[in-house]
Amino acid sequence: MTMTETPSRSPPQTKTAFKVVPATVADADAIADISGDSFLDDSHTLLKAIWKGKDFHREGSKERFVSALSNPRFDILVARKGLEGEGEVIGFIMAVRHEYPNPDPEVEAARIAARDALTKRTENDLLPSPPAPIQASEGQVLTVKELEETTSGAMSHYCGLLMPRGAQCRVIYGCSVAPSYQGQGVGSALMKWVTDHADQDQVYSWVSSSMGAKGAYAKAGYVEVGRLELRLDDYAQGIKWKQEDGSEKEWGTYFWPYMRRDPK
Template sequence: MSGQTFTIQALQLQDVPEAAQLSSDAFLTDRQTQMKALGRNPFNMKEYQTQSLPEMLKSPRCVILKAVDNETGEFAGFCNWGLIGFSPEEMPVVEGRIQPPEKPAAAPAQQSENENDKENGKDKEKEKSSAVEPKPSPDADPDDPIERLQALTGADLDAWQKEVMPKGTKCLVVIGLSVSPKFQRRGIGSALLRWGTNICDEAGVFAWVHSSEPAWKIYEKAGFQVIRTLDVDLDEYAPCPPPDEGPEAKWGHYVFRYMKYFGSQD
């Protein structure tokens, strides 16, 4: 792109701490993230990304890109793409990315168990359940309103994935996108998304994203369309009023948007 002041590269393992901090900074003003941090088991975006990104880097079906400012060398943003249904030969090559093996080496005692998992479809389920957002704990406390909210949003996301990705589907998924507040409005998010939408155009497949309330406009700008929504009254699940906003303050409604990019196949 003419005048582009940043470079798109493959995220490396040593980038994880910086990426986790950047993601935390990018979600500081997100109302749902703010509220979840006040639950009995406070959600911490930095902690979540620190734990999940190394596992994503090991996946042959994930491509994590970062944007680096050309002038300062600063980490400006990153996007985690999941590619579903692509054969190893169809996976895009990204300079600097270490391609994880399709079948990680396993000890002999583990091999039969791994084969059983594959036969039972567990490998496919792991591929589909990429961490678009944290899943509620299986021993979630029904008395914790934040965990009830996560159960609601998690069930809705699972239902969407079953609908949008039946067996044999080939598509891309935006697992996560974060741009540093310092580097926003410079086309970084658009460039990180364009990488995946270009693949959609070339392969004739779609992409989808489960968008947070603040981010959906950037996806719309990149060509994604809202297919359906989940409108949540956060005050029904809030453990307390918003801190430091006065006694009458409300959390308000938060709309999750399920969006698809259809690209040139239309």
């Protein structure tokens, strides 16, 4: 459930007119392509692609979209090029409503208790750290398997803290903009749809962001409340990051910020 809006490599000089509308099943391929293209420079995704295949992220995005489309708690919006007609999809966002609306009295009581316990947080009021990364035993080499187990453990940790039973919130599951349209306010407009509805419903929202998308979410009012940080070279089995010019470099450190926004 990692999200990103990567910085544009060469932002266009003029802004493109677009509209934000509900997605349809016909948008599956476009959403998969945008998601895949948005992660072309993401070191974590590129490292995993060495073993999982170059299209693993693209294919996974399509599967998640098709599954979410049948879930009534999901809101999936796309940005379409142009103000009229069925224009090209240039961005999307997926968000789910957690624990609401729910008329069950017991669940509602638990929700109120959870809401009262989840006070507003700032960057100086962080959630407890996630479990320590899995360590290699003697003679063992860490692989992408241990990387995925560590990131999944952090996700479970923060899910339990950010949305305990009864807590009402919106969770952003994905937000990407086609690289050639980044820097034109598309991502901001998609995020605004979610934050406006969260404000209307008076619920907080949160996201497990990619490293490259932290600035975009911060601009939308999200504050980092937790983080997982790993040295990717520990899981690369000696393989270096190949660059376009043929050179190689280390994968370096990658972090996953967990970010929350309270309603206005």
